Amino acid sequence: MDGRAVVVTGAGRGLGRAYARHLAESGASVVVNDVDAAEAAAVAAGITAAGGTATASDHDVSADADGLVELCLSAYGRLDGLVNNAGLYHEALPWEEDPARMRRTVLVNVLGALNCQAAATRVMGEGGAIVNASSGGMFGFPQVSTYAATKGALAALTYSSALDLDERGIRVNAVSPMAYTRMTASALGRSSTLDSPPLAGIEDRPPEAIAPLVTFLLSDLAAGITGQFLRFDGQKVSVVTTSAFTDHPNVTADEWTPQALAAAFDGPLAAGLQPYGMTRREPARKSRHTRAGP
Structure with a gap:
């Protein structure tokens, strides 16, 4: 990643922090973005102290993605990579949802990624790359319908944007990480009757184990890989296949009632x-x- 400039949103803690640190260790100049200014500054300071290059940003991705991208350009003169990691999580049954909280979750998780992609691709040249942080939640976890909907939207965004940006030489991929963070720690208390709960063993999977995949996807090592949804737990990496275009069970009739x-x-x-x-x-x-x- 030498000579590359990358924006990582939601990088004040957890997975975003691990991504920013690993990218910096791999030679990238990193904009560490988080609405918590103190946490963003602490991560950037840590990267700098370790010999890397980082700039802190507290821009709200749902409202000022242009300012975030402008900061990267003013600091490094270029933008080569974007990690859309910023996101909000909460649990609620559908009939107990708070409209304001739902709206804010969609604004950050979906509109934030759209805003950042729009701003970044106006200035990003050939060889650029975007990684969207999706989630296994989109496959159907209980009590997270709003969060799951936003992560499903990021998967759809990845597939569509990969087509739009292909001719410009910009790759777009999505990652569904499994790692122990503040978010997943709070989700572990949910009771499960499954023999093998989906978050079983997550305490042994640190965010740092996920970071190499994100660095890989932003680098030239991933040339030719775009429009993919990848799941990764730090050990097993999987390509999530799309079955929308397979031969589905079907029945044909001239007219239906x-x-x-x-x-x-x-x-x-x-x-x-x-x-x-x-x-x-x-x-x-x-x-x-x-x-x-x-």
Whole structure:
């Protein structure tokens, strides 16, 4: 990453801090962004003390992404990489959600990433790269519907933006990290009836173990890799495949009625109904119509 300038949002703690430190250790000049100015300054100071190059930023990504990018340009004269890591997390059942909290979560997690991408790609040249911090939460965890929706949006953003930016030589990928942070620590108390809870063993997975993947994706070592959703726990890295364009179970008719659709879902489409959420719960309709035996 020698000679590269990178903005890391939400870098005052946890994963963002680990990303910023690893990028700096790999030679990048880093803008350490966090709305908590004191934490951003502390991370930047630590990087500088260790011999790296860093500038602190407390810009709010949901409101002033342009100012964040301008800071990077004024400090380093260029912008080569962006890590959209800033995000808010909370748990609530759908009927207990607070509208103001939902709005703020969407503003930071989704609009913040969109704002930063828009500002960054106006000045980022060929060879640039963006990493979006998504989450396994988008696959269906209980009590995190707002958070999960925002992380699903970042996956969709990655797929679409990779197409838009391909001709400009800018790569876009998403990472779903599994690491022990303040956010995941607070989520560990949730009871689970699963034999193997999705966060089992996370206490042994520090953010620093995730950082090499982000540095790799921002570097030329990842040339030719774009539009990908990757899951990583510090040991196992996986490419999450998209099945939207495979040959799905289907039924064709010249004209449909609600009753005809019901018959199709009681017949050949029943077996194609997908389990949902981290518990891989089977739709009742599928169980009713595909159960073996008399």
